[in-house]
Amino acid sequence: MTGSSPNLQTSFADRHIGTTPADQRTMLDAVGHESLDALVRAAIPESIQAAPATHSSIPAAVGETEALAELRAKAGRNTVRRAMIGLGYHGTHTPAVIQRNVLENPSWYTAYTPYQPEISQGRLEALINFQTMVADLTGMATAGASMLDEGTAVVEGMLLARRASKVKGDAFLVDADLLPQTRALLDHRARAVGIALREFDAVSGPSDDQLDGAFGVILQYPGGSGRIVDPSSTIERVHAGGGIAVVAADLLAMTLLAAPGDLGADVAVGTSQRFGVPLGFGGPHAGYLAVRAGLERQLPGRLVGVSFDADGQMAYRLSLQTREQHIRREKATSNICTAQVLLAVMASMYAVYHGPEGLRFIAERVARTASALAAVAQEAGLGLVHDAFFDTVTLRARDRAGALVDAAREAGYLLHLVDADTFQVSVDETTTPDDVTVLAAVFGAVDVTTPATEAAVRDATTRLPSALLRESEYLTHPVFSAHRSETRMMRYLKHLADKDYALDRGMIPLGSCTMKLNAATEMAAVTWPEFANVHPFAPRADVEGYLDMIDDLETWLAEVTGYDTVSLQPNAGSQGELAGLLAIRGYHLSNGDEGRTVCLIPSSAHGTNAASAVLAGMRVVVVACDENGNVDLDDLRARVAEHGDTLAALMVTYPSTHGVYEHDIREICDAVHDAGGQVYVDGANLNALLGHARFGDFGGDVSHLNLHKTFCIPHGGGGPGVGPVAAKSHLAPFLPGHPFAQDADRRTGSVTAVGARREAHGGGPVSAAPYGSPSILPITWTYVRMMGLEGLTRATEAAVLGANYIAARLREAFPVLYTGADGLVAHECILDLRPMRDATGITVDDVAKRLVDYGFHAPTMSFPVAGTLMVEPTESEDLAELDRFVDAMLAIRAEASAVERGEWPADDNPLVHAPHTASSVISGEWAHAYTREQAVYPLPGISTRKYWPPVRRIDQAYGDRNLVCACPPVEAFA
Ligand SMILES: *Cc1c(COP(=O)(O)O)cnc(C)c1O
DSSP: OOSOOTTOOOSHHHHHSOOOHHHHHHHHHHHTOSOHHHHHHHHSOGGGOOOOOSSOSSOOOOOHHHHHHHHHHHHHTBOOOEEOOBTTBOOOOOOHHHIIIIITOHHHHTOOOTTSGGGOHHHHHHHHHHHHHHHHHHTOSEEOSOBOOHHHHHHHHHHHHHHHOSOOOOEEEEETTSOHHHHHHHHHHHHHTTOEEEEEOTTTOOOHHHHTTEEEEEEEESOTTSBOOOOHHHHHHHHHTTOEEEEEEOTTGGGTBOOGGGGTOSEEEEEOTTTTOOOGGGOOOOEEEEEOTTOGGGOOSOOEEEEEBTTSOEEEEETTTHHHHSTTGGGOSOOOOSOOHHHHHHHHHHHHHHHHHHHHHHHHHHHHHHHHHHHHHHHTTOEESOSOBSSEEEEEOTTTHHHHHHHHHHTTEEOEEEETTEEEEEOOTTOOHHHHHHHHHHHTOOSOOHHHHHHHHHHOOOOOOGGGBOOSOOOOSGGGTSOOSHHHHHHHHHHHHHHSOOTTTSOOOBTTTOOOOOOHHHHGGGGOHHHHTOOTTOOGGGBHHHHHHHHHHHHHHHHHHTOSEEEOOOSSHHHHHHHHHHHHHHHHHHTTOTTOOEEEEETTOOHHHHHHHHHTTOEEEEEOBOTTSSBOHHHHHHHHHHHGGGEEEEEEESSOTTSOOOTTHHHHHHHHHHTTOEEEEEOTTGGGTTTTOOHHHHTOSEEEOOTTTTTOOOOTTTOOOOOOEEEOGGGGGGSBOOTTOTTGGGOSSEEOTTOOEEOOOOBOOSSSSTTSSGGGHHHHHHHHHHHHHHHHHHHHHHHHHHHHHHHHHHTTTSOBOOOOGGGOOSSOEEEEOHHHHHHHOOOHHHHHHHHHHTTOOOOEESSSSTTEEEEOOOTTSOHHHHHHHHHHHHHHHHHHHHHHTTSSOTTSSTTTTOSOOHHHHHSSOOOSSSOHHHHHOOSTTGGGGOOOOSSOOBOHHHHHHSOOOSOOOGGGGO
16 A cells, blocks of 8 residues: 555554544534534633644654653763662662552553442452551551641641540641651641641650640651651540540561551551652652551541452452542541552552561561661761651751752762751662761771671660560551562552553543543653652752753643642642632731632532642632532622622632533623632643633633643552642642652742743742652643644644544434533533433443443532533544444443333343343353343444453442441451
8 A cells, every 4th residue: 555544643642532533524414513623612601712822842752762852961960879868768679579560550540439349359359458557557447548648637637636636726846856847738728727737755754734725746767857856745645535546657667666557646648659659750659657546537538448240259449438529618627539549459469478477577677677777877976857768867067968969969878968067968778888887988997998888787685675665566458468479469560450440442432531542652751760760859959850840841741730839749630729718818818818718619519629728728618500500600600799898809710610611601700709708719720721712811710720631641540640630820829839849949930931930939848849740741741742732732622522422323312411612612511311211220320330331430429510421532432432432331321221111120130130240141140131141242243342340230238237447357258
């Protein structure tokens, strides 16, 4: 064949967008529009359509090779030194078998949050391993799997303490040796909800005055300075008054030290980063939160538990799941949604691979190395500030601390300068005797050789206080000893991945979640050492490449949203919401408007919206929606009038969570502005607008985006994410800052070429690290670089076409609940299954589970309207896959009709028994009203690409009544 084929893919955009021009022609005919342009112009209200950009900060698209070459150049501007700064971030060896089979494996990283447990057993098992690992190491009864980092986990611990405490006061006691970034985060978050922090020294403990009216305490164990203080007496005193004790504990140290649970703590929090998760300039890493018995129903976020399926087989599921769906609105206790599942899986597998002996061995070597390092430092004349420590040595060098830290950097090591006389060195798993030798020379110790250091490390006794040595066992479950060879580990990871449905099997048409392609080229740089092995508090000169990439992204995202400034710090959409609302609050306060605390939120909003408002110290007032799913303008005006000068903000999602472009959005924004309020536009649905309209142009003051939706960061089975907050310049001073931000100085009002203003972000932090989760930013950078503005604009069109095509083809079988102009939807559509349920008795649950038999992940179920499915195909699926989905839905509708006609009994049909496992159709007599083929091969072609769910429908209620959230004993699987 010669000549060009009409389907020749010439650019990355052609690879990313699943539908070809020919496919799109077919789809446009089905939808009834002349062209893509005509479709989008009809769908998006004219009043908000952006004029084509005449100049863009986003350079013209390049191919995959060129994009990676540019990124290489940026990576080359980072300098990787051995990070011995500590402060909650430590060097670690990611076992290669985990890097390749989890972090770099689409079966793990493209999976969705395990809301459909039947197709998520693999990641649920990995997460229950994580919970068991954390609960064991901290000595707690139950651990969740939802924390974004240590700093925010401490905040969650504080809020949990306030809820659970018998003390009704508003004071929280804070260890003076808390990690400095945790302290900054806690200050910001406590202030927003009216909590007063009282600092005390852990050695002397809080004074009686401080204890009075304190609902709880946080202790750092070991302390930020490395010192180890027994927390039990402080815990006892807090308990005596009825308060709750939270301990932030280092998981590796817990293999050797008495666990918080053994010392009486009620709550343990921290990070699992040093369990094989790269530093990544601050993230992503999984934080943790664990509680003693009796507090498990207070845990925020996701909790994996155990239940049984329809055949009585044990199965995993998210416990107490329904409470998360709407995060209890104004009664919300936490806004956590997207978490850090992929990283939690990595950390749990690190524990599975090393087992309790391996972890203990690593921890002992760390402790002995730290001890040997302290000895040579003392020989060199430095003073040891604390006698008892695990991995972090604090040294005194009168007036020379700065010079020594500089000399160490010259030698390739980053230490933490405390003040002119003091610095800290943290030892980790990667520290070798060679490193100790080099540092000894830097400190001025003479005649230290590596063989001598090797002997010193071998012979050193640790500096752990003998009274606090660990006696209780941990990681005794067989899973932590069964997979020690690499072969076993590789197969265990494959075994779990095979149970799950991820994007590598087929489409995941989840409305509001934008499960699009996560291209391999986008993922490539995440594990490059220049991005992976950088400490979040490394000096600015070492991170120029990172800052450059961050600068590009902030500029690009500001441009496409129509805002002036962007912060990449929030670790998820929910955290972006919180940051934006705190900025609004800060702005009002700066204007002397203390009373502006009311946040209007439409009834259709995502659950995180109201929860974030509560955490920002605002009062939620719900605005009604009309029968078309739009904000009821009359009700909005009434609420605005009612709350007058107490109005802080409106929080509105655009396009709405109903999947339509509201025509009145400008009027809505104007009404709020006229009353002195600010407009927060939830940008999670940006995939319906990118390149065609900008939040900042039609009235938004601030928005968050979800880079893990619109901008290709994979969902990872429920995280990581990045939720940048973008705002107009008047809010810039209140966006998240950070005490360790490397570029705080360069954000000083300079105007870049395209006018995106780099302004100082002066608010408190919302993440532990200055830039949140930077190691996954190369994904978004590469995406935008390879798409260019034109590709992004085309992607939006393809996404809108896909949703409208599905709506057009399914609307007769399932009414499309809400549409805008011309009967069009945006990038997703809500299928109303209630008429079918009323006619046939078949529920939305039955359809979701039956889709598994057809080889699909269910769409979003019963959000934002109960009894519906919300379908979002995204631009990445091709026409064949869209048709496969449509065919499955139509076939399921026909099955429901067969039930209605009485061809199958209401309680014995393939829908109510879905999903079907292999064993359910081959074992024993087949006594059903439908055939085995109808059960598992309901359409031609399924047999050639069959996905077999490992369990049948799971009993949700049983699991909530009988909460088991750690690895069940092996016999339970019998
Ligand atoms: C996904 C989503 C959020 C929350 O984002 P997370 O990253 O999960 O915290 C908020 N609002 C809407 C409309 C969303 O779809």
